[in-house]
Amino acid sequence: MANAPGQRRKLVVSRDLGPDTMSLLYAREDLEIVAWPEDRRCERSWLLEKIAGATGAIVMLSDKIDEEFFERAGPSLKVVSTTSVGFEQVDLHALYRRKVRLGYTPDILTDAVADASVMLALMAGRNAGEGVTLVKEGKWPNFHFAPFFFTGPQLSPTPLSPTRTAGFLGFGRIAQATLTRLTAFGLTHCIYTTNPASPPNTALEASLAARYNTGISSSLRSVRRVELDELARASDVLFVLAPGGESTHHVVNADFLRKMKKHAVLVNTSRGTLVDSDALAQALHEEWIWGAGLDVVEGEPHVGADHPLVQEPRYVQYIGWECITDHLRKLYFRRCVIIPHIGSATFETRLGMVNLAAGNALAGIDDEAMPAELDVAARIASQP
Numbered sequence: 001m002a003n004a005p006g007q008r009r010k011l012v013v014s015r016d017l018g019p020d021t022m023s024l025l026y027a028r029e030d031l032e033i034v035a036w037p038e039d040r041r042c043e044r045s046w047l048l049e050k051i052a053g054a055t056g057a058i059v060m061l062s063d064k065i066d067e068e069f070f071e072r073a074g075p076s077l078k079v080v081s082t083t084s085v086g087f088e089q090v091d092l093h094a095l096y097r098r099k100v101r102l103g104y105t106p107d108i109l110t111d112a113v114a115d116a117s118v119m120l121a122l123m124a125g126r127n128a129g130e131g132v133t134l135v136k137e138g139k140w141p142n143f144h145f146a147p148f149f150f151t152g153p154q155l156s157p158t159p160l161s162p163t164r165t166a167g168f169l170g171f172g173r174i175a176q177a178t179l180t181r182l183t184a185f186g187l188t189h190c191i192y193t194t195n196p197a198s199p200p201n202t203a204l205e206a207s208l209a210a211r212y213n214t215g216i217s218s219s220l221r222s223v224r225r226v227e228l229d230e231l232a233r234a235s236d237v238l239f240v241l242a243p244g245g246e247s248t249h250h251v252v253n254a255d256f257l258r259k260m261k262k263h264a265v266l267v268n269t270s271r272g273t274l275v276d277s278d279a280l281a282q283a284l285h286e287e288w289i290w291g292a293g294l295d296v297v298e299g300e301p302h303v304g305a306d307h308p309l310v311q312e313p314r315y316v317q318y319i320g321w322e323c324i325t326d327h328l329r330k331l332y333f334r335r336c337v338i339i340p341h342i343g344s345a346t347f348e349t350r351l352g353m354v355n356l357a358a359g360n361a362l363a364g365i366d367d368e369a370m371p372a373e374l375d376v377a378a379r380i381a382s383q384p
């Protein structure tokens, strides 16, 4: 819908994008920038009120962009730009029917999330969360250099555990960037599952094995696509890095967790909905697996102190580990390290994301090519 002469088009921004990016937006004198004024999550009623008659919207993963949103916006809306790589908060069918374009922020956060994935694997494996708590509670003197206190499974191979397998549930950009980092730790095998609808890609596997094996320090011996069952059974450290949505809901459930190795560490830096939280809490409580490092939890951000995954750490007896002598008994804490969905939260990456989101919105408003536009038709067609 064309603007009446002299009337400024409206761009609604559901969260302060920081001084650099906001000033870029405010510099556009032909636009009325309507930004949520508070330093907390935007209220839906505000968004629904302000979106009426808008040409564009820059939104967050936490803003539901559904039929009601589009109804309120009316026919003037040309572009929704989400400040995230994920877009499951957007009703793609409703968006597509109205010929609204969708911008998102792929690639730019790949490295930051891969860094965080490795960090969580180490934190959960090596009791980092509990170690920090112990020091804060003044209990360090009780445990100083007790030989096996706060020991955990080593991420890199050792003579006792000469092979180490990294499993990936989902093998897109972030998973591959995570694997690149893990080769520096000497990981020996990589297994992964992808969307079951896509056929095995032997060319990809060969090219990955070639790529990772060309580095002089690379120890990676194989990269293989496997069935879910093998992924659960064979991973020493498992990274959940697949998109959310119905087709991946609770793919990591009690059945999956029961198959995992007792010393395995589970890392989820994708979407909370892929992992059944109750089953994971049970798996940790009953020692089916070693630990979990989570950047995402289903139902977030409403994950309070009473959540089963956030409960106080407890001491338990642990008997043996197949790679260490059977008689070894040690005390350990139940380990679940949770961080509040900050996998992409580096200065550099977040600045890149807000700038990209702003660039997408402005290009959409100006009917230009967007720096990162989702091919909505293709996406809808590929959905199961």
Ligand SMILES: O=CC(=O)O
Binding pocket: 061, 083, 084, 085, 086, 087, 109, 270, 344
């Ligand atoms: O989870 C974060 C994102 O989708 O950008």
